[in-house]
Amino acid sequence: MEQTNFQLKxxxxxxxxxxxxxxxxxxxxxxxxxxxxxxxxxxxxIILVVASMLWFITSKGIATFTQNxxxxxxxxxxxxxxxxQGQTGALPMILGSFAVTFAAAIxxxxxxxxxxxxxxxISPNKGRKFLQPVIELLVGIPSVVYGFIGxxxxxxxxxxxxGGSGFGIISATFVLFVMVLPTxxxxxVDSLRAVPRFxxxxxxxxxxxxxxxxxxxxxxxxxxxxxxxxxxxxxxxxGEALAVQMVIGxxxxxxxxxxxxASTLTxxxxxxxxxxxxxxLPNNALWSLALIxxxxxLVFNALVRIIAKRGQLKHxx
Amino acid sequence: xxxxxxxxxxxxxxxxxxxxxxxxLFFLLAYILTAGLPHVSWSxxxxxxxxxxxxxxxxxxxFNSFYLLVLTMLISVPISLGAGIYLAEYAKDNWRxxxxxxxxxxxxxxxxxxxxxxxxxxFVVKFKIGFSVISGAIALTFFNLPLLTRNIExxxxxxxxxxxxxxxxxxxxxxxxxxxxxxxxxxxxxxxGIVLSAGRVFGEAAALIYTAGQSAxxxxxxDWNPMDAASPLNPLRPAETLAVxxxxxxxxxxxxxxxxxxxxxxxxxIIAVLLFNLGARLLGTYLYRRVTASK
Amino acid sequence: xxxxxxxxxxxxxxxxxxxxxxxxxxxxxxKGSSEALSGKVTAVGSTALQPLAAKAGSNFTAKNxxxxxxxxxxxxxxxxxxxxxxxxSIGDSDIFAEEKAGIKADKLTDHKVAVVGMAPVxxxxxxxxxxxxxxxxQIFTGKITNWKEVGGKDQKIVIINRAQGxxxxxxxxxxxxxxxxAVKSQEQDSNGAVQKIVSTTPGAISYLAxxxxxxxxxxxxxxxxxxxxxxxxxxxxxxWSYEHMYTKGKPTGAxxxxxxxxxxxxxxxxxxxxxxxxxxxxxxxxxxxxxVVTQN
Numbered sequence: 001m002e003q004t005n006f007q008l009k010x011x012x013x014x015x016x017x018x019x020x021x022x023x024x025x026x027x028x029x030x031x032x033x034x035x036x037x038x039x040x041x042x043x044x045x046i047i048l049v050v051a052s053m054l055w056f057i058t059s060k061g062i063a064t065f066t067q068n069x070x071x072x073x074x075x076x077x078x079x080x081x082x083x084x085q086g087q088t089g090a091l092p093m094i095l096g097s098f099a100v101t102f103a104a105a106i107x108x109x110x111x112x113x114x115x116x117x118x119x120x121x122i123s124p125n126k127g128r129k130f131l132q133p134v135i136e137l138l139v140g141i142p143s144v145v146y147g148f149i150g151x152x153x154x155x156x157x158x159x160x161x162x163g164g165s166g167f168g169i170i171s172a173t174f175v176l177f178v179m180v181l182p183t184x185x186x187x188x189v190d191s192l193r194a195v196p197r198f199x200x201x202x203x204x205x206x207x208x209x210x211x212x213x214x215x216x217x218x219x220x221x222x223x224x225x226x227x228x229x230x231x232x233x234x235x236x237x238x239g240e241a242l243a244v245q246m247v248i249g250x251x252x253x254x255x256x257x258x259x260x261x262a263s264t265l266t267x268x269x270x271x272x273x274x275x276x277x278x279x280x281l282p283n284n285a286l287w288s289l290a291l292i293x294x295x296x297x298l299v300f301n302a303l304v305r306i307i308a309k310r311g312q313l314k315h316x317x
Numbered sequence: 318x319x320x321x322x323x324x325x326x327x328x329x330x331x332x333x334x335x336x337x338x339x340x341x342l343f344f345l346l347a348y349i350l351t352a353g354l355p356h357v358s359w360s361x362x363x364x365x366x367x368x369x370x371x372x373x374x375x376x377x378x379x380f381n382s383f384y385l386l387v388l389t390m391l392i393s394v395p396i397s398l399g400a401g402i403y404l405a406e407y408a409k410d411n412w413r414x415x416x417x418x419x420x421x422x423x424x425x426x427x428x429x430x431x432x433x434x435x436x437x438x439x440f441v442v443k444f445k446i447g448f449s450v451i452s453g454a455i456a457l458t459f460f461n462l463p464l465l466t467r468n469i470e471x472x473x474x475x476x477x478x479x480x481x482x483x484x485x486x487x488x489x490x491x492x493x494x495x496x497x498x499x500x501x502x503x504x505x506x507x508x509x510g511i512v513l514s515a516g517r518v519f520g521e522a523a524a525l526i527y528t529a530g531q532s533a534x535x536x537x538x539x540d541w542n543p544m545d546a547a548s549p550l551n552p553l554r555p556a557e558t559l560a561v562x563x564x565x566x567x568x569x570x571x572x573x574x575x576x577x578x579x580x581x582x583x584x585x586x587i588i589a590v591l592l593f594n595l596g597a598r599l600l601g602t603y604l605y606r607r608v609t610a611s612k
Numbered sequence: 613x614x615x616x617x618x619x620x621x622x623x624x625x626x627x628x629x630x631x632x633x634x635x636x637x638x639x640x641x642x643k644g645s646s647e648a649l650s651g652k653v654t655a656v657g658s659t660a661l662q663p664l665a666a667k668a669g670s671n672f673t674a675k676n677x678x679x680x681x682x683x684x685x686x687x688x689x690x691x692x693x694x695x696x697x698x699x700x701s702i703g704d705s706d707i708f709a710e711e712k713a714g715i716k717a718d719k720l721t722d723h724k725v726a727v728v729g730m731a732p733v734x735x736x737x738x739x740x741x742x743x744x745x746x747x748x749x750q751i752f753t754g755k756i757t758n759w760k761e762v763g764g765k766d767q768k769i770v771i772i773n774r775a776q777g778x779x780x781x782x783x784x785x786x787x788x789x790x791x792x793x794a795v796k797s798q799e800q801d802s803n804g805a806v807q808k809i810v811s812t813t814p815g816a817i818s819y820l821a822x823x824x825x826x827x828x829x830x831x832x833x834x835x836x837x838x839x840x841x842x843x844x845x846x847x848x849x850x851x852w853s854y855e856h857m858y859t860k861g862k863p864t865g866a867x868x869x870x871x872x873x874x875x876x877x878x879x880x881x882x883x884x885x886x887x888x889x890x891x892x893x894x895x896x897x898x899x900x901x902x903x904v905v906t907q908n
Contacts, residue, residue: 028490035492039407042399043417046466049459050420053427053435060438084776085793114334122331131335134342140590141345142520144563145583149348151567152576156812165770165813167798178341185338209324239428241523242564245801250775253796261798266430266523271801273434273527274659274687275777278442278697280714282777283689290431297426301419441690445699447654448684531685532662555684568802575804 054294061291063284064088070281075288081252081268083282090289092254096262097296099169099255100244101237104176105184105230111177112184112233113219113226119185120192121200121214127189138182147243150175155247162259167249170258175243180233187232191225192218224311228304235300239293241266265289346587353584356577362585366533366562375582377533380549381450381556382519382589385529388454388552389518393461394511400462401469406495425463432460433524440528451552453529457518464517468510472503501608509601516593520586522560530555531565559586653681653866657691657704658779659802660821661855664726664887665704665874671883672873679866688712688779695720695858701867703858706779710901717901721862725874726855726889728821730783731839732832733806735816739764742833745850748788751817754795759815771797772809772818783853784819786903819851823888841890847897847905854899855889 025033064070070088078089115135119127154174159166195218203213219226249261250271269289276283364374400421408414436456440446476499484494500507532555543550557565559582566579655665666683673681686694688705692715695703706728709717732748734740738759743751750756751769760766773794774781778801785794800806803824810816811828822839825831831839834849843849863871873879880891899905 028488028493032490032492035402035490035495036407039399039403042396043403045396046400046424046462047417047420049462050424052439053424053432053459056435056438057431080796082776082793111334111338114331115338118331118335122328131339134339136594137346137591138342140516140520140594142522142560142586142590144520144522144560144567145349145587148563148567148579148583149345152352152580153348159813163814165772165798165809165816167809178345181338181341209320211324211327212320214327235426239426239430241428241430242526246564246567249798250800251796251798252776263799266428269430269434270523270526271775271799272777273437273689274685275689275775275779276687277689277712277714278693280712283714287434290434293428293431297428297431298423301422301426441686441694441699442697445694445697447656447682447694447700448686527686531659532666532683534666534682554682566804568800568805575808 057287057290057294060284060287061294062288064281064288068281068284070285075285079254083276083285086281088281088285088288090265090285090292092252093263093265093268093289094292096169096248096255097238097264097266099262100172100176100248100264101234103169103173103258104180104237105234107173107177108181108184108233109230112181112188112229115185116188116192117214117219119189121210121218135182135186138178139186143179143240143243146175146179147246150243150247158259165249165261167247167261168259169248169255169262172244172248172262172264173258175247176237176240179240179243180237183236184229184233187229188222188226191222191229194225195221224307227307231300231303231307235297238296238300239266241270245270265293269293349580349583349587352577352580353582356574356581357584361581375559375562375585377549378557378559378562378582379585381529381533382558382560384549385450385453385457385525385556385558386515386518388450389457389461390511390515392454393458393465396458397462397465397469398507400466401473402495404466404470405473405499406491421463421466424459425467427460428523429460429521430523432456433527435459436524437527446553448528448530448532448555449553450529450556453525453556453558454552456524456528457521460521460524461514461518465510465514468514469503469507472506472510473499475506476502504608505601505605508604509597512593512597512600516590516597519593520560520590522558522564525558525561526564529558529561531557531561533557533562559589651679651866653679653702653870654684654700655682655691655702655704655857656684656686656694656700657702658688658706658855659685660706660728660779661704661725661857664855664884664889665857667887668874668879668883669870671879672870676866676869679870681866681870689777692720692858695860698860701859701863702871705856705858706853707782708854708856708901709858711782720858720860723857723859723863723871723874724854724892725857725871726880726884726892727844727852727895728783728823728855728889729839729841729844729849729852730780730819730821731825731849731851732817732819732834733810733825733829734832735810735812735814736828736830737765737814738767738769738817738830740832741830742836745788745834748832748834749790749792752789752794753792767815770813770816771795772806772813772816773797773799774806774819775799775801779853780819780821784851787851821888841894844890845894845896847899852890852899854892 064075065072075088075090077091079091080087080089081092115131119131150171154171155166158171199217199221200213203217244264245267248263248267250263250267251261252263252268255262269286272286276286361374362379363376365376366373433456436452440452440455441448446452480498480502481494484498485491489497534554541548541550543552563579563582563586566575662683662685669681669683673679688707689712691703691705692709692712694700696715696719709715709720709722732743740759740762743762747756747762752771756762757769758766759769776799800809803820806818806820807824807826810818811826833839837843837848839849844852857871857874859867880893884891896908897905898908
């Protein structure tokens, strides 16, 4: 009797202990909490950075309209950029940025797609061994080096070819073409590789030539991927600052033709920000240009998403 | 027959395109190296720049580039490691996660000049730290974080599910599984990503012009106390990097041999970036062999 | 696996430490700049003045090794707003603080440290050596577009202006355009770029500080006055400006000592001249912020 009582008591104590153990966090759980905390903290930092960047640039960028009472429409459509005299027409820069971006994308796309077809369809072996490193090297060349070569080679070349100073949209286009080429190429390669093998085999089995297969089957089913690649390339061109600034000539005038000097949002920003006083109209107007850059990168982002969604839908159907 | 002819024509056209792309790269490399390398010498690599003309060596700039790179990596690697683990392991598939992912995408697509101006606004205008190494390093971190985070997340997610389950079934915590089992397996990919991003950081200029500044004060390389003003390690001194120097010499340079100088500096920059690329590949394969114990 | 996991733990531990470190350095650094002002001088601003300030600064610290002096560029606007905000001890500027909107000039003390003369420069092909002041104005306002109209070759004029807001442009417009607006044209940020472009582009005209003249381009006389230091000193040559070092209120301590050094014979008679500036001591006239010139 006493013994069983004792045993029961002992069991009780033990189960209490177990219970306590079960109620307390184990070492593993605590580790998990710490780990979770660390990783949440890190992601928190990134979110904070993005949020404050958006907040600061937006609040600086809209000051032109809220504090200096420049009308938004006049800012976007005005063609006279002389912020020192209160003239803040940003259209020349906006057009300049779009002009060089589209021109570079138009020139680069055939080269990029051609190279990608070569790497995936014509000679995958050479593509992997030889062209892949070439593309990676092109990505790795810093933008100031592109700018330097533009200044040392392309600008004098253009000067001889078409006269004038050699600075202008066409020189900037050439520099940007080389800069976006690797971006578009490598992403196009990825999307071509993602085309299911049996599409190609089916087409070849039907007796189609290689070019017929490539142009009517492979390129068509990789369209959304290629479009995404082009948009990424355009985003890079739109935001590129120094290489463009070095060769475009920085004239805040409406681009009349491809050989006249022009300016882009980025080139105007890098030239002007150090000469303006914080809080004044010339400074705020430059921040508004930065805000346009920011909004455009959001637009490029959104475009990529829309295309990806469309592409998915097509494949599901 | 017609289809065959088109096929041939298309193939020839594509071959021409590829040849011209390869030609462009070789022209670029050959131009920089032939124009630059003859001017690269030991005194050029270690010498001081003449503040007035921009002529002279690139010793300080070269040091600044590496110092900024190291600082940037010290700040950005841990943060993106944590963030990458969060995305690969803890993030649930819901609206919040997709918001976080979009935020990272937005950060990665921002032009570097915008990132630089944000750094300028924050550190130089608001916090009044001035043009300094630390401002530059943090601006570069902003620019580096999204890419590194994505790279780490991808490398972690690529590790097979069974490895995770093995860890969890041994009673290890999720965190310990991630750190002890998944991370080592994913290490080759992560290291490759880090070294590649180092190449990008090394060549970046637009984000630095208004954060790390455009002047390279002569520093006393015998003084390694980070608190001393003349010490190369002082994080508060302005630090023009090699990439910024190239931009500056090209636009502002007065030296009669400005073109040769920037060609030489470009050659050094290109070689450094190439070494980073090569290093990334070699290190990646080496680590992969070590981790998988395959020959 | 064991080895690998240890390595990973190590990495994780280091990373944690580093997160902490990164934060720690950034917080101490923000403190460091506001402390110890007595021995610390920071000059920020004008890229044109930067080389002179940097050279003089290193000579100064060679004598006063306790003083911690940094010179940075960033542009006149940055210099003025930073000194106004009290972030730096000296704001370097190419123009009078009064000329910049948003700067409360009465809060700042002006220290003129050098004089810069500027002149129109043209490409050698244009065949131009002398112009009338009115002609220069007409060229830059777009009324004259071909060199033959002013006695040169039959060649289109390519205007290369300076960036808006830059000190060089402000000086040139004050002296030449006198309120008229320049025709929109290509703009370059820096002396180096202008020098390069004008010497290589047929028909190009721009303006440069005297120290940037080379034999590859033609400096233009105006109304038969040649752009020389002597003519600037007597104001016979009209296009010139001061280089300013602004302090917030009266300078003290090391800052005052450095400014005194900048004004000393040591600097003015050697360094200033070596770098192509004109010594403030040699000037026979004074110009005020409104552009009114008085004899000394």
